[in-house]
Amino acid sequence: MSEKKPKIDYNSPKVRAQIDEIVHGTFVKQGTMLAFPTGFPGATISILPDESHITALDVSPQGLVYGGTSGKRSHIIVGMFHGVTGMVFDMKAVEGATHCPAVCCGKNKLLACVNGPSGGGRILTTGLHGLPFDLIQEWGFQRPAFDDLGECAAGEPIVHAVADASRDRVVGATTHHLFSVDFASPKIRVVAEVSGSGRLAVGSKGGILGPDGKGHLWRFDPQTQKLEREAFKLPAGRWDKTPLVWARAGQSGLLYTADAGGQLFSFDEERGFSAALGKTLLAPVYCMAATFDGRVFGSCGSGIAKMFCYDPGRREVTNLGVAVSVFERRRYGYVFGDAVTGRDGEIVFGEDDDGGHLWLYFPRIQAASA
Amino acid sequence: MGKGIGRREFFRSSGASLLTAGAALYPRDGVSAAAEGSPAKPQPSGDYKCKWYEFSEAKESDSCWSLSVGPDGRIYAAACAEGTPGGVVKVVRYNEAKDALDYLFDIDKMVDDPGDSGRASQCKIHYSFVPSMHDGILYMATHLSAAPIDQVAYSAWLSWHDEKRCFRGSALLAFDTKTDQVKWWQTMIPKEGCRCLLHDEERGLLYAISDPRDHLHIFDLKRRTRRDVGRLGSINSQALFLDKKHRVWTTNDYGHLVRYDPEKDRLEVSPFVLPHNPEFQTGWHSVFYDVAPSPDGECVYAATWIANSYMMRIWPNEGDWPRVEDLGPNTQKRDPTVSVDTFVDHCGGLTFAGDGQLYYVASRWRDPVYNPMGPEHKEREGVVWRLNPATLEKEEVTCLVHPRELAQYVSRGAVDHNGDLFFGHVGSRPSGIFKVEMPADRKKENAHLPIRMWG
Numbered sequence: 001m002s003e004k005k006p007k008i009d010y011n012s013p014k015v016r017a018q019i020d021e022i023v024h025g026t027f028v029k030q031g032t033m034l035a036f037p038t039g040f041p042g043a044t045i046s047i048l049p050d051e052s053h054i055t056a057l058d059v060s061p062q063g064l065v066y067g068g069t070s071g072k073r074s075h076i077i078v079g080m081f082h083g084v085t086g087m088v089f090d091m092k093a094v095e096g097a098t099h100c101p102a103v104c105c106g107k108n109k110l111l112a113c114v115n116g117p118s119g120g121g122r123i124l125t126t127g128l129h130g131l132p133f134d135l136i137q138e139w140g141f142q143r144p145a146f147d148d149l150g151e152c153a154a155g156e157p158i159v160h161a162v163a164d165a166s167r168d169r170v171v172g173a174t175t176h177h178l179f180s181v182d183f184a185s186p187k188i189r190v191v192a193e194v195s196g197s198g199r200l201a202v203g204s205k206g207g208i209l210g211p212d213g214k215g216h217l218w219r220f221d222p223q224t225q226k227l228e229r230e231a232f233k234l235p236a237g238r239w240d241k242t243p244l245v246w247a248r249a250g251q252s253g254l255l256y257t258a259d260a261g262g263q264l265f266s267f268d269e270e271r272g273f274s275a276a277l278g279k280t281l282l283a284p285v286y287c288m289a290a291t292f293d294g295r296v297f298g299s300c301g302s303g304i305a306k307m308f309c310y311d312p313g314r315r316e317v318t319n320l321g322v323a324v325s326v327f328e329r330r331r332y333g334y335v336f337g338d339a340v341t342g343r344d345g346e347i348v349f350g351e352d353d354d355g356g357h358l359w360l361y362f363p364r365i366q367a368a369s370a
Numbered sequence: 371m372g373k374g375i376g377r378r379e380f381f382r383s384s385g386a387s388l389l390t391a392g393a394a395l396y397p398r399d400g401v402s403a404a405a406e407g408s409p410a411k412p413q414p415s416g417d418y419k420c421k422w423y424e425f426s427e428a429k430e431s432d433s434c435w436s437l438s439v440g441p442d443g444r445i446y447a448a449a450c451a452e453g454t455p456g457g458v459v460k461v462v463r464y465n466e467a468k469d470a471l472d473y474l475f476d477i478d479k480m481v482d483d484p485g486d487s488g489r490a491s492q493c494k495i496h497y498s499f500v501p502s503m504h505d506g507i508l509y510m511a512t513h514l515s516a517a518p519i520d521q522v523a524y525s526a527w528l529s530w531h532d533e534k535r536c537f538r539g540s541a542l543l544a545f546d547t548k549t550d551q552v553k554w555w556q557t558m559i560p561k562e563g564c565r566c567l568l569h570d571e572e573r574g575l576l577y578a579i580s581d582p583r584d585h586l587h588i589f590d591l592k593r594r595t596r597r598d599v600g601r602l603g604s605i606n607s608q609a610l611f612l613d614k615k616h617r618v619w620t621t622n623d624y625g626h627l628v629r630y631d632p633e634k635d636r637l638e639v640s641p642f643v644l645p646h647n648p649e650f651q652t653g654w655h656s657v658f659y660d661v662a663p664s665p666d667g668e669c670v671y672a673a674t675w676i677a678n679s680y681m682m683r684i685w686p687n688e689g690d691w692p693r694v695e696d697l698g699p700n701t702q703k704r705d706p707t708v709s710v711d712t713f714v715d716h717c718g719g720l721t722f723a724g725d726g727q728l729y730y731v732a733s734r735w736r737d738p739v740y741n742p743m744g745p746e747h748k749e750r751e752g753v754v755w756r757l758n759p760a761t762l763e764k765e766e767v768t769c770l771v772h773p774r775e776l777a778q779y780v781s782r783g784a785v786d787h788n789g790d791l792f793f794g795h796v797g798s799r800p801s802g803i804f805k806v807e808m809p810a811d812r813k814k815e816n817a818h819l820p821i822r823m824w825g
Contacts, residue, residue, distance in 0.1 A: 043654075043709045044706060045707055047707070137605065140710060141709055142708075
């Protein structure tokens with residue numbers, strides 16, 4: 001026996017606590033996660049495992065969660081989790097599409113971006129879904145018709161797109177062009193040449209922001225359709241290794257982003273970038289979203305991702321552990337492709353994995369300050 | 371825009387304007403598109419003559435949830451009006467001499483709960499006609515769902531504590547079929563509706579499932595008192611049945627049998643789940659829709675209330691828990707990634723006829739992939755099936771023919787004392803019933819006996 005091997009008393013409370021911490025403390029250290037399948041449990045099957053990598057999410061004004069999947073075939077989905085609902089409706093399987101980089105909710109329309117193995121990224125639109133009747137009792141769904149607006153820019157995949165603050169239009173980027181689409185009269189308008197390489201975001205003043213080369217952000221005014229190149233300089237960090245991701249605090253419009261090493265920064269259109277706020281346990285950060293009290297929750301690290309929380313009040317980044325769902329669906333969550341803030345401030349994560357689920361994260365309620 | 375078709379939408383629209391099921395479905399790789407359950411092959415219906423009887427004096431009726439044979443061997447039906455705020459159910463009887471319907475009474479007047487009360491109204495009788503053979507009484511209990519007369523919708527959960535809006539309660543009526551008089555009535559279940567009713571005549575007890583709280587209740591007819599036995603779940607089972615030991619059987623939300631054993635005075639749950647589609651279902655919502663007793667009283671035939679309903683044969687008098695035979699799906703294959711409307715995909719109307727065969731109606735619909743029916747078929751059809759209990763072979767004998775609407779949804783079926791089949795229809799306004807005249811060689815007098823003791 002090696003002398004390095006300590007003698008362990010497995011009956012001691014301390015050792016038992018250590019075991020518990022290793023076994024259970026590894027997972028969701030605060031709050032609760034629920035994994036919801038991509039179907040109507042008990043009434044439909046889920047989307048096929050290799051077509052269910054959830055890579056894009058948005059929330060409608062009514063609080064329904066829209067998403068897009070990637071894999072052998074893309075699907076456009078809508079999740080309903082309030083009222084007497086509890087289902088994910090597979091609205092459309094998009095033939096010829098294998099990647100969904102973005103879905104965007106307008107006031108009453110949905111716009112979905114899809115890429116395929118050949119040709120450029122396409123845009124599909126349909127109406128937002130209404131709430132069904134009581135889904136404990138009786139139901140029936142009909143897949144809606146979608147309009148296909150065609151390719152944004154010939155042969156170029158779409159990188160990302162967002163709805164602007166007014167939800168009147170969508171601004172997006174292909175690998176080499178910036179485009180805009182009005183929900184009211186959906187036609188794709190290519191507005192400039194830019195090199196799309198990461199996600200876009202809506203700034204605190206309503207400007208649309210995207211990565212501009214290795215060290216800057218461009219800003220696009222959706223009202224005037226004016227593009228400002230190199231509008232903001234990125235702070236010191238590693239920005240050329242991973243695509244940009246964002247979280248937006250809904251109240252203030254403050255944005256958060258992270259560099260390739262997991263350093264977090266905030267950004268405001270008037271004040272620019274903050275100094276580094278902290279660093280996530282793992283990198284890169286794949287997705288994040290902010291809840292109503294300003295806390296930011298995200299997923300970081302490859303292979304088996306860990307969740308993190310940035311609390312702006314305490315200015316600290318916390319490791320929340322590995323995602324796990326123990327209610328109804330018993331599942332570990334390893335890879336997440338997008339995150340949005342749900343109707344009540346819960347964070348909805350899209351699982352970018354075979355057999356992907358929508359994961360609802362309900363953060364721990366913070367104690368009132370004395 | 372995606373369109374969810376729910377109960378409200380169904381009753382707002384006529385049956386014909388409902389969704390075209392399957393129109394936007396897509397096949398999955400490796401899945402056979404062959405139909406099962408009810409293949410689309412037109413059958414001659416000459417031997418089984420079908421006739422529609424509209425509730426022409428109940429213009430607001432939109433559904434016939436209850437259709438039963440009375441202790442007098444005649445057919446009784448409920449002209450329900452749940453889609454109309456303040457709607458009131460009328461009790462109807464088939465008059466064989468006139469070959470027409472008689473309108474017996476409006477429930478609201480009989481139970482002093484007028485449709486314009488401002489409360490949720492006495493709009494329907496839902497699988498809740500039960501006979502009493504020794505005295506010729508037909509018991510009936512009312513159900514809820516119609517909005518108060520000045521509201522657009524009614525939620526029993528929302529209005530539970532609202533004295534002005536809340537449903538007064540399920541009214542139990544004792545209708546004397548010899549005198550055509552309501553001998554007495556009383557509120558059986560306060561604030562709740564009665565989803566389904568059963569009569570244990572030997573013991574003078576009625577059993578009822580309440581809605582929305584989904585409790586099983588026992589009503590003592592002699593004392594006229596009710597006892598709440600307990601909660602079943604959240605989804606009402608649509609049927610109860612009785613065995614030789616006076617045990618009462620139903621189902622819970624997750625597709626388990628539930629029985630009330632008077633000897634134990636408790637609800638028990640089976641250790642197994644009833645048959646269901648193994649691909650996209652779990653047993654959840656596989657509650658009973660309709661249950662018909664075998665004439666010999668040894669077994670029952672049951673269909674479940676969920677899309678792709680399953681048929682089963684249950685032997686309640688065997689073993690600790692019954693033997694359940696899976697008789698397979700009642701309706702066709704479909705795209706399992708999208709739910710078919712439960713008003714489109716349906717099976718009901720189970721009844722034995724004088725030829726000792728089980729009859730029932732299962733829906734069939736055009737689906738471009740899984741059931742591409744030809745133009746000789748309607749978009750959706752109510753197929754009358756005949757199941758041989760000895761061989762379990764089934765035969766399509768006819769399709770229900772509605773003069774204007776589609777006829778895929780049948781609630782209940784019954785055979786009258788002349789041996790003819792009757793089916794209650796849901797999905798047209800006014801609603802009505804179908805009579806399917808049995809071929810002479812398959813018909814017999816008093817075919818309704820032994821009578822079914824549950825709705």
